[in-house]
Amino acid sequence: MTIQTPNEDVRRAATERLGALATPPGALGRLGELAVWMTACQGEVPPRPVENVRLVIFAGDHGVAQHGVSAFPPAITGAMVRTFLSGRAGVSALAKAHGVQVRVLDLGVDEEFEDLDAATREALTRHKIRRASGAIHLEDALTAEETARALAAGAAVAREEIAAGAQLLISGDMGIGNTTPAAAMVAAGLGLPASEVTGRGTGIGEDAMRTKTDVITTALARAGERADDPIETLAALGSADLAATTGYLLEAARNGVPVLLDGLMSVACALTADRIEPGAAKWYAAGHRSTEPAQSLALEKLGLEPLLDLDLRLGEGSGAVAAVPVVRSAVALLRDVALLSELAPGEPA
């Protein structure tokens, strides 16, 4: 399946409708542009209200987390997965406030979740690729077979969410250490050195920053020319959860379902998806600006400007979920505001 662009005829009709609203020209600012994009994605003017919004959190551990790149121990990944399941995490609170459906999947968490009841465990681990992905400065994150399986798993999940009526998809992340492979993926995609992409993640100090930068430098050197290929990038520098996220974002674009991107993990995978199939990013909007430098660099490359900038660095898909009401604002304006011609039917438009 090749990737189409959002409907150009509808985009033109939506732009015309925007200009015909009973508001001063340009007064809706970025909400006007966002509304036109959502309408073109939907393929119909006026746009439909965005009610069915679905977040999938892809969880996984990372070998690098054993090597001093994070402020937290790897065991936190599984603990947070349980917090998502109990609906008490940060993104759970936001999703409840804004009517977003949440699903969490274990792609590569380094434990078996044997304490969970069978049905919950089965749903959680159905797409599991392995326990923890490789420490990318020492070894590949995934084998070629695992990479293909993770991409296919993400695509299958996207199809399931679309079948459930998703009008807008979001990817979330959970995995101690995950900003290290994600930053490496951005470095690979943009041809940048580790020093430009490395950020503080959940809040590491100077020593850990040096370690993290070194880990990414070594990983990029180890990957060598394989970083020029996006699928090889996922195998060498990514992880099971990031490869699945990439497959999920790619499948959304292939099916013409718009995506609201979150922070670094989401955007690193969007960049990789767009490397795999150029044009995928036309189906993506940026929910928020994260504090990670690699996220801003990748967004710039994709030509995306975030809707929110609130210094969030929670991960989990939280920034995108917080931005869902902005998308709803945009659609409401283009859909519900009177046309000038309706207010003054006797006068020329």
Next chain:
Amino acid sequence: MTIQTPNEDVRRAATERLGALATPPGALGRLGELAVWMTACQGEVPPRPVENVRLVIFAGDHGVAQHGVSAFPPAITGAMVRTFLSGRAGVSALAKAHGVQVRVLDLGVDEEFEDLDAATREALTRHKIRRASGAIHLEDALTAEETARALAAGAAVAREEIAAGAQLLISGDMGIGNTTPAAAMVAAGLGLPASEVTGRGTGIGEDAMRTKTDVITTALARAGERADDPIETLAALGSADLAATTGYLLEAARNGVPVLLDGLMSVACALTADRIEPGAAKWYAAGHRSTEPAQSLALEKLGLEPLLDLDLRLGEGSGAVAAVPVVRSAVALLRDVALLSELAPGEPA
């Protein structure tokens, strides 16, 4: 009634709760700070969900609109009031999307609304001060008596909205030419020349910009030292709708009800309210950054940083209504996210 500060003990307790959440320190960014402020305003930890949000749009005409400062003719003010009543304006669409109650009041529109049914007309014009405020470069906007009456009207309206259960108040504006008196009020409050506060309003060209700057310069010179007094500022440089908005914002602060500010008109009135009773602004948060320079200048003086920056210049309270979900996100996080001690009850917090 003097103005209190939001509850300091509750602010401390909310800050403690924020630090005790099962999220990395600082990961909630500005949503964390916003949540602490809302909780201190509510006076209770954890905060209550912000369900009852109420917008009052203060409409009025301005003598300066007859003098080339706007891209639109004054008759648009009354037409837009009718559009609010029919629920088809920009802010109507946003308010419907985000569950915000809207009320529109004619404080100084230059017509009688005789086509409206008696009950609608009575509700709309109950607090009317006069038809159009004076052209501020030629004469005072209001007499002293009108100014006092408008301030009292705004305060009465705030009390009505609070009695109806408002947990968060918003002021909106409608009135062709209104950025001219609002910018003059900011110039008076900050001691700045017209050149620094004048913006393009709904989108005027170079000629109208020069005219508008001249009008504000002349108005400031005419007001002279009276601009040092905030009530005299309203009389000399303001308008009926802006004086009422000031009274509304002041009364919200006096009653300890938080306000989400909108664009230039809302912020110019907030600045004036804080001049009348220093400390009023502790009850205000900034919803969005408008494209008007005077709004940013006044926000900086009040120590407020907007939640949204989407190049909106629609007025009507639209930027604040679009930001309401951000406030709800903040409160949901501080209220609903698990405490670390709940997830690991055996371990020290």
